[in-house]
Amino acid sequence: MSRFIFSSPRKYVQGAGVIAELGTYVADLGKQAFLVADEIVWGLIGQQAQQALQQGGVESHYQQFNGEASSNEISRLSQLAREKGSNVIVGLGGGKTLDTVKAVADELALPVVIVPTVASTDAPCSALSVIYSDTGVFETYRFYSKNPDLVLVDTFVCAQAPVRLFASGIADGLATYVEAQAVQRSHAKSMVNGDPTIAGMAIARACEETLLTWGFSAYQAVAQKLVTPAVEAVVEANTLLSGLGFENAGLAGAHAIHNGFTAIDGDIHHLTHGEKVAYGTLTQMVLEQRPDEEIARYIRFYRSINMPTTLAELHLENERWENLVKIGELANSEGDTLKNLNPNLSAETIAHAIRAVDAFSKTVK
Numbered sequence: 001m002s003r004f005i006f007s008s009p010r011k012y013v014q015g016a017g018v019i020a021e022l023g024t025y026v027a028d029l030g031k032q033a034f035l036v037a038d039e040i041v042w043g044l045i046g047q048q049a050q051q052a053l054q055q056g057g058v059e060s061h062y063q064q065f066n067g068e069a070s071s072n073e074i075s076r077l078s079q080l081a082r083e084k085g086s087n088v089i090v091g092l093g094g095g096k097t098l099d100t101v102k103a104v105a106d107e108l109a110l111p112v113v114i115v116p117t118v119a120s121t122d123a124p125c126s127a128l129s130v131i132y133s134d135t136g137v138f139e140t141y142r143f144y145s146k147n148p149d150l151v152l153v154d155t156f157v158c159a160q161a162p163v164r165l166f167a168s169g170i171a172d173g174l175a176t177y178v179e180a181q182a183v184q185r186s187h188a189k190s191m192v193n194g195d196p197t198i199a200g201m202a203i204a205r206a207c208e209e210t211l212l213t214w215g216f217s218a219y220q221a222v223a224q225k226l227v228t229p230a231v232e233a234v235v236e237a238n239t240l241l242s243g244l245g246f247e248n249a250g251l252a253g254a255h256a257i258h259n260g261f262t263a264i265d266g267d268i269h270h271l272t273h274g275e276k277v278a279y280g281t282l283t284q285m286v287l288e289q290r291p292d293e294e295i296a297r298y299i300r301f302y303r304s305i306n307m308p309t310t311l312a313e314l315h316l317e318n319e320r321w322e323n324l325v326k327i328g329e330l331a332n333s334e335g336d337t338l339k340n341l342n343p344n345l346s347a348e349t350i351a352h353a354i355r356a357v358d359a360f361s362k363t364v365k
Contacts, residue, residue: 005194023056030088095121099129125243168274169238183250200248207241253284260331267315
């Protein structure tokens with residue numbers, strides 16, 4: 001029997017300057033906030049966040065994020081938040097910081113507030129975290145009983161971040177509908193363990209349409225640190241539409257192949273999440289035997305926002321065949337989502353597709 005599930009954050013707030021309203025929203029959830037951010041993010045907006053909380057009558061304690069969404073980091077921060085008597089967890093920063101605070105809030109059964117400082121991933125809205133080892137190797141997905149209580153996105157803050165991160169969010173978002181279609185075709189389950197809903201598929205489709213329509217002009221605006229209507233639309237697509245789309249319609253090959261890349265060492269790990277997902281999306285399209293022109297359209301768009309479409313751009317042009325097979329093996333592991341694309345793929349088939357993307361991309365004008 002089919003079971004349809006739709007999951008979403010309790011509240012989503014977006015706009016230029018909305019970080020000033022953080023205290024007003026957080027006060028509805030708790031009066032003792034435990035703030036987590038890395039050193040760079042804290043230097044950029046930490047004072048603003050604390051002042052906003054103070055104006056809302058919320059006391060706060062800051063703790064630095066050490067950089068990896070690992071079980072050890074989650075345990076460390078959970079213990080500190082417990083010692084401080086915190087009753088709401090607030091994360092400021094990028095995907096790994098936000099995934100970590102969701103886990104901390106889950107450990108302590110507390111509300112969680114997500115404040116992205118970059119529009120670079122679809123992590124903010126979801127009821128799951130990607131958990132890595134202390135050295136950055138993908139381990140598992142951790143699922144929660146509820147989505148974040150508040151996601152507050154200040155588009156001015158996001159537009160001040162490096163444009164490369166904004167482009168990475170676009171690439172991450174473009175995987176949403178590609179993967180959702182695969183899940184629907186294979187009658188697999190979404191990330192909330194239901195059949196993809198009409199709403200989830202519609203949101204995933206709207207995400208793709210928004211990014212392909214306004215992604216390039218928004219990218220050019222953010223390169224100048226500007227906030228335009230196109231930037232607002234693309235931030236929403238990167239964050240809300242992509243988050244709701246992947247969670248309620250499901251993941252397949254693009255993110256599994258991204259996770260597969262963690263099986264090897266090298267300069268590929270200097271790339272962002274979205275840059276690796278971009279190549280994973282193209283690899284999924286090859287494995288699906290999508291029409292050449294459809295793949296070429298994605299390649300041209302990725303190039304326009306400086307996303308990688310060749311092995312050289314991934315720093316894998318000289319990678320041994322055995323290591324490409326290792327990528328395929330990890331991507332195809334039981335705990336990942338490649339089987340939502342096709343349960344019968346071999347590691348070697350995936351490695352062939354990774355190389356095929358490179359060969360095809362070099363022919364696209």
